[in-house]
Amino acid sequence: MELQGKSVLITGASSGIGAAIARVAAAAGARLMLTGRSAERGEAVRRDCGAEARFVAADVTQKGAAERLVEETVRQFGRLDVLVNNAGVIHRGTVATTSDEEWERLFSVNVTGVFYMARAAVRQMQRQGGGTIVNIGSDWSVVAGRDAFAYCASKGAVAQMTRAMALDHAREGIRVNCLCPGDTETPMLVSGLEVRTGDVARGIKVLGEALPLGRVGRPEEIAKAAVFLASDASSFMTGSLMLVDGGNTAG
Incomplete structure (x- = not known):
């Protein structure tokens, strides 16, 4: 699962699964552009990842942020080989208890942010002749859970966005897969x-x-699966939903 010399842009990289992906990708030889909303936490992760890592504070829901992040990655490293769409939030509630504001915030990050980042990345990957996108979904991209109506809807959308992009861009050398972690x-x-x-x-x-x-699960276990999808080890995979959920969806 080598990423030697590949330039990798990771959103939501300042904590949790995103930070773990950054550290595992750095160990695999990647050149990293990390982003998140917390500059303090992001810089701490960047220091863990060595000299070939950069951090830019950004909110993926803001118009223009995705283009700026892709442009900065290309400026630093010459190209964008991999986008990991990891930024996400969760809100608990049923359809009856979810407010307009909660619904809009969750979809803004989990769906619109993924759209903005993927669009900017695909346009760059088309220019350079290929690349890889790893969207971070959830086991609730595949099955539903109680008291998480909007979150389940948003992660289901990520799964379908993954499949649609994979079909649209496979012949351009762009692979798109979705990693679906459990708890x-x-x-x-x-x-x-x-x-x-x-x-x-x-x-x-x-x-x-x-x-x-x-x-x-442990964050590093999810991160290793993400690096597999980002690497050439998964070269015949596109449009896939890869479940790393402790067996939750098996039964």
Whole structure:
């Protein structure tokens, strides 16, 4: 799973799965353009990733941000080989309890942000003759979960966006796949458990016991799968949804 010399742009790279992908990609030899909303956390991740990493603070929902990030990646490294669309948020609630503002914010990040970034990346990849996009979905891209109506809808959209892009751009040498993690011990999961249960350790234990493997995932496990999809090791894969979910969707 080598990424030696490849330029990789990762959104949502300042914490959780995005930060883990950055570190694993750096170890695989990638040249990294990292982005996220927190400059402080992003710079900490950049330092972990070595001399071939850069960080630019940005909000992927803002018009023009995607083009600026792609342009900066090309300016730094000469091309864009891989985009990892990782930025995402979650909101808990049913259709009855989800507000307009919650719906719009979630879709702005999880769907529109992916669209903006993918569009800018594909245009650059068309010019240079190919590239790879890895969209980070969820096991809830494939099956639904309770009390997460808008999140499930948004991650289902990411799955379909992946398939549509894969069909549209395969003959241009652009591969597009979707990595679908299950419950993973990230700051997002921890903060959600703090709000809902007040007991993070027990919450993680309960979530893990519900999975066939008996535990939740670790960010580095998801990151290794992302690097596989980003690398030439997955060269005959496009339009795929790759589940890394501890067996959650098997039954």
